[in-house]
Amino acid sequence: MSIELLDRVSLVDGGAQSAAVAGRTTEGLLGRIGNLETRIARNDREIDAAQAVRYRVFVxxxxAQIPSDSARRKRDIDAWDMVCDHLLVLDRSLDCDPEDQIVGTYRLLRHDVARTNGGFYSATEFDVDALMARHPEKRFMELGRSCVLPEYRxxxxxxLLWQGCWAYALTHRVDAMFGCGSFPGIRPEEHALALSFLYHNAVARDEWAVRALPELYREMDLMPVEAINPRKALAAMPPLIKGYLRLGAMIGEGAVVDHAFNTTDALIVLPISSISDRYRNYYGADAGRFAS
Known part of the structure; x- marks a missing residue:
């Protein structure tokens, strides 16, 4: 599970690159910047193409290690693909069918859908059920399996991917988003500085507290607070996690080693109400903010 593989670039960066409009200008379109568009996959062919993009990046x-049948098909596939919506970024300058224009993807799972289809993927690593039990009135959404082809990072x-998530969340009246942010490799101690910084400065408390499952729990508190240089810790952190921290996200307590994906995972928790005014003003309350 990951929202990690965008981590070579920042989540957001100053200044709108396209004009705002009142609502979507194309059916299903969630955003457009230049030749790139973002929207939800419309058919099985596009989902299959997104799985192929994931294979190229993850495997x-x-x-990453995936089942042999998936490896033969050169697709990253799991059971959640059947119930999730698949957010796509397409390069419309490519002269080919839409499914061959897909250059990035994000997988979105709404609370109501998860409730009737076996739960959230993150529940295999973190106790998200306890988190949601404390917020029975809130609608949650899980973000996962994000990736972008190298030449489009x-x-x-x-x-655009974030704009798509934001527009989707507004459309479905989501109250909080969550998903795994990952560090490369399966040795948490190699990321002691960054993980310790997160533990001391960003761990979710009280009503938003959430922990790794006991049998998977790995310590994040690997360095004393007085030994942490915040500037160096942030520099050592995957940019995607830094981006979510800027938005106002919190981190679950405890890391989880994902041997199949060769990552060390931390849970990102982002209540919509916690998103800083800077980014609320930037993306706006209109789901079509970037669709021009």
Whole structure:
């Protein structure tokens, strides 16, 4: 599970690159910047193409281990694909079918859908059920399986993916988003500085507290607070996690080692009410903010 593989670029970066409009201008369109568009997958062919993009990033690039049947098909597939919505970024300048224009993807799972289809993927690593039990009136959404092809890892691609998530959340009246932010490798101690900074400065408390499952729990508190240099800790952190911290996100307590995906995972928790005014003003209350 990951929202990690955008971590070579920042989540958002100053200044709108396209004009705002009142509502969507194209059916299903969630945003557009230049030749790139973001929207939800419309058919099985597009979902299959998104799974192929995930395979290229997770397996060929990052060395993830997947079932042999999926490997033969060169697709990253799991059971949640059938119930999730698949957010896409497409390069419309490519002269080919839409499914061959997909250059990035994010997987979105709403609370009501998860409730009737076996729960959230993150529940295999973190006790998200306890978190949601404390907020029975809130609508949650899980973000996962994010990736972008190497040649498209730019600020505008990541900004479009976030705009798509934001517009989708507004449309479905989501109250909080969550998902795993990942560090490369399966040795948490190699990320002691960054993990310790998160533990001392960003761990969710009280009503938003959430922990890794006991059998998977790995300590994040690997350094005393007086030994942490905040500037160096932030520099050592995957940019996607830094981006979510800027938005107002919190971190679950305890890391989880994902051997299949060769990552060390931390849970990101982002209540919509916690998103800083800077980013609320930037993206606005209109789901079509970037659709022009």
């Amino acid at each position: 060929e690039e990052m060395g 730019s600020k505008r691609t990541v900004e």
